[in-house]
Amino acid sequence: MSETVTESRDLFSKFDEIIAVRENLLASGVEDPFSLVMEKVLSPTRAICNGRDTILLGTYNYMGMTFDPDVIEAGKEALEQFGSGTTGSRVLNGTYRGHREVEDALKEFYGMDHAMVFSTGYQANLGIISTIAGKEDYIVLDIDSHASIWDGCKMGDAQIVPFKHNDIEALEKRLKRIPEGAGKLVVLEGVYSMLGDIAPLKEMIKVAKDNGAMVLVDEAHSMGFIGEHGRGVAEAQGVLDQVDFVIGTFSKSVGTVGGFCVSNHPKFEIMRLVCRPYVFTASLPPSVVHTAATSIRKLMHAGNKRAHLWENSKVLHKGLMDLGFKLGTSEPQSAIIAVIMPDLERGAAMWEALLHEGLYVNLARPPATPAGMTLLRCSLCAEHTAEQVQTIIGMFERAGKAVGII
Amino acid sequence: MDRAAIDSTIRSLIEPFNRKSVEVADATTFAGDLEFDSLTVMDFVAAIEDEFDIIISMNQQAEIENYGQLVDAVMKMRGE
Numbered sequence: 001m002s003e004t005v006t007e008s009r010d011l012f013s014k015f016d017e018i019i020a021v022r023e024n025l026l027a028s029g030v031e032d033p034f035s036l037v038m039e040k041v042l043s044p045t046r047a048i049c050n051g052r053d054t055i056l057l058g059t060y061n062y063m064g065m066t067f068d069p070d071v072i073e074a075g076k077e078a079l080e081q082f083g084s085g086t087t088g089s090r091v092l093n094g095t096y097r098g099h100r101e102v103e104d105a106l107k108e109f110y111g112m113d114h115a116m117v118f119s120t121g122y123q124a125n126l127g128i129i130s131t132i133a134g135k136e137d138y139i140v141l142d143i144d145s146h147a148s149i150w151d152g153c154k155m156g157d158a159q160i161v162p163f164k165h166n167d168i169e170a171l172e173k174r175l176k177r178i179p180e181g182a183g184k185l186v187v188l189e190g191v192y193s194m195l196g197d198i199a200p201l202k203e204m205i206k207v208a209k210d211n212g213a214m215v216l217v218d219e220a221h222s223m224g225f226i227g228e229h230g231r232g233v234a235e236a237q238g239v240l241d242q243v244d245f246v247i248g249t250f251s252k253s254v255g256t257v258g259g260f261c262v263s264n265h266p267k268f269e270i271m272r273l274v275c276r277p278y279v280f281t282a283s284l285p286p287s288v289v290h291t292a293a294t295s296i297r298k299l300m301h302a303g304n305k306r307a308h309l310w311e312n313s314k315v316l317h318k319g320l321m322d323l324g325f326k327l328g329t330s331e332p333q334s335a336i337i338a339v340i341m342p343d344l345e346r347g348a349a350m351w352e353a354l355l356h357e358g359l360y361v362n363l364a365r366p367p368a369t370p371a372g373m374t375l376l377r378c379s380l381c382a383e384h385t386a387e388q389v390q391t392i393i394g395m396f397e398r399a400g401k402a403v404g405i406i
Numbered sequence: 407m408d409r410a411a412i413d414s415t416i417r418s419l420i421e422p423f424n425r426k427s428v429e430v431a432d433a434t435t436f437a438g439d440l441e442f443d444s445l446t447v448m449d450f451v452a453a454i455e456d457e458f459d460i461i462i463s464m465n466q467q468a469e470i471e472n473y474g475q476l477v478d479a480v481m482k483m484r485g486e
Contacts (some may be wrong), residue, residue: 138463143445143448157466158465159464159466160463160464160465161461161463162448162464163452164448164449164452170452173455173456174455174461177455177459177460177461178461222415263469273409336443372443
């Protein structure tokens with residue numbers, strides 16, 4: 001009789017490759033791009049980061065609502081009146097007056113019949129996508145979709161069919177090949193957050209509708225800014241009325257945290273009982289929903305701020321283009337400007353050089369980025385002054401030359 | 407279209423993606439031997455879908471690890 005010895009296998013060995021990449025990067029002496037600490041936040045556009053006074057250009061705080069006096073006041077009041085947290089699910093003890101108020105604000109903001117608030121934007125995609133598309137259904141989605149959309153697909157039972165980024169013909173071909181009688185959900189984004197490009201929603205939604213599909217559009221990076229009322233890319237392209245589900249977040253233009261879905265579907269309210277990422281988690285704290293409701297109502301009337309943000313985006317885009325940087329889009333299409341780096345090493349060096357100049361941007365790398373790119377992603381804010389934008393361009397020039405990218 | 411015909415069509419479709427000119431047999435794996443990343447998989451699958459007018463969902467792709475399994479799957483989807 002032989003004795004069997006079971007060798008224990010370290011479950012973490014699968015991370016060895018990424019651990020090595022990280023150690024290699026840090027060994028070159030750069031500040032760790034993924035463990036920056038903001039010691040003090042002075043405004044939507046300035047903070048003390050790793051001990052330095054820094055302009056913030058990578059926060060998605062597009063409309064600068066985080067320090068709005070009315071928003072802060074609403075949060076303080078709610079904290080005192082309703083306490084620090086709900087300690088419960090939305091369907092049990094976790095729906096307070098503020099949760100209803102923020103859903104009412106969303107319905108008004110989008111002009112839609114139903115609104116459902118989740119604890120994060122990630123959970124909104126996860127919950128809605130995995131719940132509405134079942135075993136016999138097909139989800140057709142853009143290959144560059146956000147992780148929360150992919151995870152929603154993975155969590156559900158539907159057949160998943162990706163198509164080439166923003167390719168209308170590829171979408172149409174796939175829709176036409178889906179077996180007769182199957183349910184179809186097309187998932188698109190208004191703004192794709194890595195390169196800051198927008199989707200041809202008008203054409204894509206027409207193709208989807210012509211082929212009997214329902215349409216979900218994630219407008220996380222366009223809310224508050226794009227479209228006459230800030231409703232997003234679908235509004236700007238005149239097709240919002242044909243979108244079945246809009247997914248959004250409070251963690252960008254709204255300036256706090258949380259996610260939502262708005263819809264005109266007559267049976268939408270049943271989602272509150274069948275959507276697990278909505279049911280099996282605690283609801284947002286009262287202070288958060290009150291700040292969000294106040295912020296959303298102010299965003300309805302923020303036309304001037306939207307105009308200034310467009311101006312900022314255009315000036316920075318042109319400035320960086322003129323300096324010779326390679327950008328994610330040839331024209332500014334959103335408040336995101338992605339500067340394409342030649343590789344991770346020089347990307348990290350450039351990121352650090354900018355930080356030393358006093359500028360924070362996001363260093364984005366695979367798997368978050370398409371086609372294995374390393375990006376320095378800049379997101380502008382309506383509170384950036386015209387002077388700050390010029391300062392930023394000067395910082396990019398000095399850092400780019402020091403690192404040898406331009 | 408019999409198996410041999412489908413095999414030869416797929417063999418010609420795989421060529422532009424077979425950058426290291428790996429010799430393709432039924433047991434050749436896409437991830438391992440051909441080193442296809444996710445974007446290459448998408449483009450390659452799209453080429454096959456267009457050629458045979460079929461749809462291969464990611465759920466179905468997960469079951470297809472090697473070349474022979476792909477030929478069999480395409481045959482089945484074509485109802486041949």
